Structures are given as C-alpha cells and as structure tokens.
Amino acid sequence: MFTGIIEAVGEIVSLERRSGDVRLQVRSAGMSWDDVALGDSIATNGVCLTAVALPGDGYVADVSLETLSLTCVGNWKPGTRVNLEKALMPQSRLGGHIVSGHVDGMGEVIAREADARSEHFVIRAPKELAKYIAHKGSITVDGTSLTVNRVNGCDFDLNIVPHSLQQTIIGDYQPGTKLNLEVDVIARYLERLLLGDKAAESGGKASMTESFLAENGYLK
Incomplete structure (x- = not known):
C-alpha cells in the first residue's frame, strides 16, 4: 500500500523486452535505497512494481503484459522521468489517501x-x-x-x-x-457491495448502472 505522497523523482535507465513483457531499471539519486530489500514494492508513476535487483541507486523490476496493457509503462523510454514512492510502513503518516498501486x-x-x-x-x-x-x-x-x-x-x-x-x-x-x-x-469496493448477490454472476454481466440502481431502490 502507498499514500500517494511522492518521495522522489527518478528516471528510466533501460527497458528490455523479454518474451513479450518488459524488464526495466529505474534510477534516483534523490531517494535513499538503504531500507529497500529484494521483493519490496515501489510505486513508479503509480504502478506497484517489485524490486528484483538493487544496483544501489535504484531498482530493477519485471513488468507483466497485464500491467503493460493498463498503464503507460509501454510508452516509457530511457530518460523518462517518473514519480517514486516506497511502500507504506505501519508507523508512516497517511498524508494522502490509501493507494494500492494497481492502476485502473x-x-x-x-x-x-x-x-x-x-x-x-x-x-x-x-x-x-x-x-x-x-x-x-x-x-x-x-x-x-x-x-x-x-x-x-x-x-x-x-x-x-x-x-x-x-x-x-x-x-x-x-x-x-x-x-x-x-x-x-x-469507490470500487462500494460498487461491489451494492451489487449484492449479482456480484457473484459470471460472464461480467453484473455492473452498476442507473437502471440497476433504480430497480433496487437506490434511485427514486
């Protein structure tokens, strides 16, 4: 989880295509990496990525096809500037709001x-x-x-x-x-809760529409 309060701006060092997905390296001299371990999450322009290598001045991560399809990662190139935030710790201030790092x-x-x-x-x-x-x-x-x-x-x-x-x-x-x-x-969870039993329907038919709200008494 994250707060949406940016800690530093970094830049993309490299992007390498690997069997359809991407391995990228991010560098930032403006953020301390001493407390980052392999497997930690780093929000990079809001995308939660997992550190698979730590060269000392940044991190390396693999980006899946799912993430490439939903985000701007595919548009990045060496030199692209990115917002960085390390994962929220229990003692941290929640200065922004609850951010999952799962781009919609x-x-x-x-x-x-x-x-x-x-x-x-x-x-x-x-x-x-x-x-x-x-x-x-x-x-x-x-x-x-x-x-x-x-x-x-x-x-x-x-x-x-x-x-x-x-x-x-x-x-x-x-x-x-x-x-x-x-x-x-x-907002996402509220929609799911309002759907009630219809949320369990398969085939993607359950959705929050104006007609659904009217039929279930949420609109007059």
Missing part, C-alpha cells in the same frame, strides 16, 4: 493553464472510470494523491500547487500527455 486505466491531459501560482489541469479519464471520480474526492495520477476540483462527464479538473509541481513530474504535463489513473479504492 490511462488518462490524458486535455488542457493546462496558469491559475495564480498554481496550475490548472483538465484530465480526461476512460469512460469506464468516470463513475468512480467525484467532486472533492481523491484520485491518484501517476502515483500522486490529488483532490478532484470539478467533474464534467469523463473530464475532471485539478489545481496543482507549486510544491507539487516541483516535487513530482506533474510540471512536465502538457496537453496530450498520457498518465496512469487509480480511482479511490473505497
């Missing part, structure tokens, strides 16, 4: 403009994720815990303060930038 899908920056000393961004989420994004709710963007300021269909707004712009890769974002999105875990 990819979004895209639609607009960026200055807003006093902050920057205002409009992000477009995939249609299937829009229902989980709420006004003043939490969302993880490339591993960073952020507050949603406005929602309009599949688009949501973020206001990023100077500190976050400097300490993460968000300052690099421009219209067209692809990014990893993880919705609030509570």
